[in-house]
Amino acid sequence: ETGVTQTPRHLVMGMTNKKSLKCEQHLGHNAMYWYKQSAKKPLELMFVYNFKEQTENNSVPSRFSPECPNSSHLFLHLHTLQPEDSALYLCASSQEATGRYGYTFGSGTRLTVV
Amino acid sequence: GESVGLHLPTLSVQEGDNSIINCAYSNSASDYFIWYKQESGKGPQFIIDIRSNMDKRQGQRVTVLLNKTVKHLSLQIAATQPGDSAVYFCAELGSSYKLIFGSGTRLLVRP
Numbered sequence: 741e742t743g744v745t746q747t748p749r750h751l752v753m754g755m756t757n758k759k760s761l762k763c764e765q766h767l768g769h770n771a772m773y774w775y776k777q778s779a780k781k782p783l784e785l786m787f788v789y790n791f792k793e794q795t796e797n798n799s800v801p802s803r804f805s806p807e808c809p810n811s812s813h814l815f816l817h818l819h820t821l822q823p824e825d826s827a828l829y830l831c832a833s834s835q836e837a838t839g840r841y842g843y844t845f846g847s848g849t850r851l852t853v854v
Numbered sequence: 855g856e857s858v859g860l861h862l863p864t865l866s867v868q869e870g871d872n873s874i875i876n877c878a879y880s881n882s883a884s885d886y887f888i889w890y891k892q893e894s895g896k897g898p899q900f901i902i903d904i905r906s907n908m909d910k911r912q913g914q915r916v917t918v919l920l921n922k923t924v925k926h927l928s929l930q931i932a933a934t935q936p937g938d939s940a941v942y943f944c945a946e947l948g949s950s951y952k953l954i955f956g957s958g959t960r961l962l963v964r965p
Binding site: 742744746781782783785788796830832837838839840842843844845846847848 | 886888890895896897898899900903943947951952953954955956957958
C-alpha cells in the first residue's frame with residue numbers, strides 16, 4: 741500500500757457507458773495527477789491538479805472529465821470511450837506540483853473498453 | 855523537445871549477477887531524476903532518486919549514476935534476485951516541473 745488508493749482495480753465498459761475512476765491519497769500531498777499507461781508506451785500525463793485546481797490538461801479528449809473536490813480525492817469520469825482508450829490509468833500524488841520530491845503512484849485501474 | 859529514452863527494452867540476467875539499466879535524457883537543464891520499479895499489476899514504485907549536484911547515490915542493493923556530460927543515467931542492482939523482475943522506468947524532472955518518463959526496460963531474472 742503506497743498511500744494512494746485507486747478503485748476499481750479493473751473495469752470493463754461498453755462504448756456507450758458512463759463510469760468513474762476514483763483516487764484517494766492519505767499522504768497529505770497537495771498535487772494529484774492522472775496518467776495513462778498503454779502497452780509499450782511511456783506514461784502519458786493527462787491532468788494535473790494543484791490544491792484542487794486544474795493546472796494542466798495535456799490535450800486530453802473531452803470524453804475524459806476529471807474532478808478534484810479536495811486535495812485528497814481525484815476522479816476521472818468516463819463517457820463514450822473508444823476501444824483505444826483501453827489502458828492502465830494511474831493516479832499519482834506529490835507534495836507539491838513542482839514534482840521536486842517525486843510522485844507516489846497508486847496501483848492503477850485496468851480499463852477495457854468493449 | 856525533452857525526452858527520456860531507454861537503450862534496451864528487455865534485460866535478462868542470471869540470479870545473483872549485477873544488473874545495469876541505462877537511460878538517456880535530452881534536457882541538460884534537468885536537475886532531478888528518479889528510478890521507478892513497476893511489477894505486474896501494480897503502479898510504479900519509487901526506488902531511488904538523484905539530484906544533479908551529485909553523480910552517484912547508493913541505496914540498499916541499488917546505485918544510481920548520473921553523467922551530466924553525456925546526459926546519461928544508470929541504475930545498478932547488486933546481486934539481482936527473482937523479486938527484482940519488473941519494468942524499470944527512469945524519470946526526469948523537466949523544465950516544466952513535470953516528471954517525464956521513459957518507455958521502460960523489462961528486467962528478467964533467470965534462476
